[in-house]
Amino acid sequence: MNLIQQGKNLFCQIDNFSIQKTLKCGQTFRWREVEKNKFIYITGNCPLLMEDVEDGVLFYHMEKNTFLRQWVDFFDLTRDMDAVHRGFPTSELIQKATDFSRGLRILKQSPFEVTLSFIISSNNHIPRIQGCIEELCENFGEKIETPWGEEHAFPSLSALQEVDAEGFRNICRVGYRDRYLTGTIQLLSNHPNFLEEVYAMDYKEGKKHLMILPGVGEKVADCILLFGYHKMEAFPMDIWMKRAMASIQKEGQVEKQDKGKFPGYLQQYLFYHEKEKKMNKRCQRNLKIIEENERIRYEFSL
DNA sequence: GCCCAGGGAATCG
DNA sequence: CGATTCCATGGG
Numbered sequence: 001m002n003l004i005q006q007g008k009n010l011f012c013q014i015d016n017f018s019i020q021k022t023l024k025c026g027q028t029f030r031w032r033e034v035e036k037n038k039f040i041y042i043t044g045n046c047p048l049l050m051e052d053v054e055d056g057v058l059f060y061h062m063e064k065n066t067f068l069r070q071w072v073d074f075f076d077l078t079r080d081m082d083a084v085h086r087g088f089p090t091s092e093l094i095q096k097a098t099d100f101s102r103g104l105r106i107l108k109q110s111p112f113e114v115t116l117s118f119i120i121s122s123n124n125h126i127p128r129i130q131g132c133i134e135e136l137c138e139n140f141g142e143k144i145e146t147p148w149g150e151e152h153a154f155p156s157l158s159a160l161q162e163v164d165a166e167g168f169r170n171i172c173r174v175g176y177r178d179r180y181l182t183g184t185i186q187l188l189s190n191h192p193n194f195l196e197e198v199y200a201m202d203y204k205e206g207k208k209h210l211m212i213l214p215g216v217g218e219k220v221a222d223c224i225l226l227f228g229y230h231k232m233e234a235f236p237m238d239i240w241m242k243r244a245m246a247s248i249q250k251e252g253q254v255e256k257q258d259k260g261k262f263p264g265y266l267q268q269y270l271f272y273h274e275k276e277k278k279m280n281k282r283c284q285r286n287l288k289i290i291e292e293n294e295r296i297r298y299e300f301s302l
Numbered sequence: 303g304c305c306c307a308g309g310g311a312a313t314c315g
Numbered sequence: 316c317g318a319t320t321c322c323a324t325g326g327g
Contacts, residue, residue, distance in 0.1 A: 026308060027308095118308075121308050122307090122308075122309040122310060123306090123307060123308090123309045123322080123323090123324095124307055124308080124309085124324080124325095125324090125325075125326060125327095126307080126308070127325090128307085128326070129307095129308080131325090132324095169323085173323085173324065174323080175324050176310095176321090176322040176324090177309095177310090177323080178323090180310080214310090215310065215311090216310080217309060217310045219308070219309060219310090220309070223308070236308065238307085238308040239306090239307075239308080241308085271308075282327085
């Protein structure tokens with residue numbers, strides 16, 4: 001990794017790092033693409049402006065020392081990604097996903113933010129999850145001034161203590177998950193070190209611990225452990241992962257349940273690959289419909 | 303209008 | 316234990 005200060009901005013020259021893939025892979029929700037390959041991302045109360053460039057990522061309004069102290073670990077940049085890739089089981093689909101998802105890094109986010117975000121995520125669509133979380137932040141998060149305008153931080157626990165189930169349902173449109181949110185917020189209020197304690201636990205302990213929270217089952221607990229604590233054994237199993245694992249089984253090469261040495265990274269690679277494959281199919285279908293409409297309109301005009 | 307989604311909890315056998 | 320059912324919402 002090579003860090004080059006360019007005025008107010010910092011160029012992070014490094015292999016296997018794409019900000020686009022890192023943000024779009026479903027591990028985090030508070031990002032938006034402002035130009036091609038250029039993203040605004042809010043994590044906790046930190047606003048970031050970043051761009052994919054050749055050979056690395058450009059961080060706007062970033063000091064080298066701040067980056068070293070706060071963001072190298074957050075973006076998992078010290079990890080040897082070649083070792084991660086070598087640790088995957090041998091499979092055609094996994095190889096495809098590795099080629100496709102290379103550059104994705106698993107973030108080490110705030111456990112509190114990840115916990116509430118993935119409680120909202122359950123049985124929900126990603127665009128709608130993002131909408132719910134944006135409402136949550138705009139209504140209950142503190143305003144933060146940034147070089148490009150006003151943003152909102154993720155709400156603090158104390159701010160959310162003031163919100164009742166009706167509020168979560170009516171303002172954030174979280175549906176039946178309103179009680180999960182109020183229940184979890186209450187439990188965290190009564191046990192202020194509840195999330196902090198997980199840092200000292202191993203994967204299994206941490207999972208059992210987190211599943212005490214209302215709205216946190218196996219899958220959500222795995223998301224919290226992976227995205228909030230970098231527990232690489234976690235392998236969040238949703239409908240997309242079940243499909244991917246089924247087709248890997250069908251190849252016949254991989255032993256059942258073998259997820260290699262980095263289950264967390266394997267899971268994110270496969271998830272991102274599956275989702276983008278589907279998205280591309282949809283885009284192609286829409287493009288075909290547009291072309292067809294153009295053709296019909298053209299024939300009419302003759 | 304129907305199907306589905308980064309599921310969890312309650313209930314039942 | 317495992318299997319089933321219900322839950323609220325809105326994008327496709």
